[in-house]
Amino acid sequence: MGTTVVIGGDRRLSFLAEGLTGYFEKVILYAGTEDEGEKSGVNKYINIEACGADSVAEVMRTADIIIGPVPFSKDGVHVFSEGKEKVRIEDFYRGLREKQVLFGGNIPVEVISEAEKKGVFCRDFLQIEEVETENALTTAEGAVAEAIGLSLNNIHSGKCMVLGYGKCGKAIARLLKAWGIDTTIAARSETALAQAGEEGYGTVLLKDMSDVISGMLFIFNTIPAMVLKEKEIAVLKEDAVIVDIASSPGGTDFAACGRAGIKTVLSLGIPGRYSPKTSAEILLRAILKEREKMVEL
Structure with a gap:
């Protein structure tokens, strides 16, 4: 599990991407917040051009773990992002492949269904007790x-x-x-x-x-x-x-x-707005714990 792609979200996911760089060989943050490099300190941010890819789906297919935002979507059409770039959920589907792990919050039932059809393991942050x-x-x-x-x-x-x-x-x-x-x-x-x-x-x-x-x-x-x-x-x-x-x-x-x-x-998404760094640490601990479980299996 060397490559992780983080898609969309608020500042919480920018901080999460930074934290993940200490545990994964490559972390790609796509369609994050406008200020991720300025305020979160992400030190291994890689964009699509740097990956030599033509689409977000192509980047996703290189990933072992895909991390979506909390909530996963607000309009049912796009993966939620505070940044200018938006990923359509139908394009997101094209990046899924067998044996990937997908994390997100309030992942819609249809997204879980589509992912599982492709052999993707889904884990909703908001159904993890510690989170x-x-x-x-x-x-x-x-x-x-x-x-x-x-x-x-x-x-x-x-x-x-x-x-x-x-x-x-x-x-x-x-x-x-x-x-x-x-x-x-x-x-x-x-x-x-x-x-x-x-x-x-x-x-x-x-x-x-x-x-x-x-x-x-x-x-x-x-x-x-x-x-x-x-x-x-x-x-x-x-x-x-x-x-x-x-x-x-x-x-x-x-x-x-x-x-x-x-x-x-x-008032929605309070953790991402009021304490994005602490909230990212909570998600990071959950991801690492789930990774340990998968290694044991």
């Missing part, structure tokens, strides 16, 4: 930073509510609790709420949150379903803020927020 857990921590930090930047108030001056008690919900809640901030968890599951209660948080069932949400200044949504509707938004304080980190389109009625004058943001 999920560590990403939740970086996401929590970024979500709280978003809330502070959005609000006119000090985060210690008001109560917070976290919707959902999965990995990201727990990470946000624990960060707030460590700061001594009054935090309430809203969830559908009574089991989740029982756990949250034992850990010292206020709790409320989602269906009943209108009764308490009016007292909140900072609301964090992690649930990928419409949970913050006009009914809940109508009772919020005028200076409340909502940070929604659920998968697009989020779980907030943003139009209702606009009408009510409530500041809100759908």
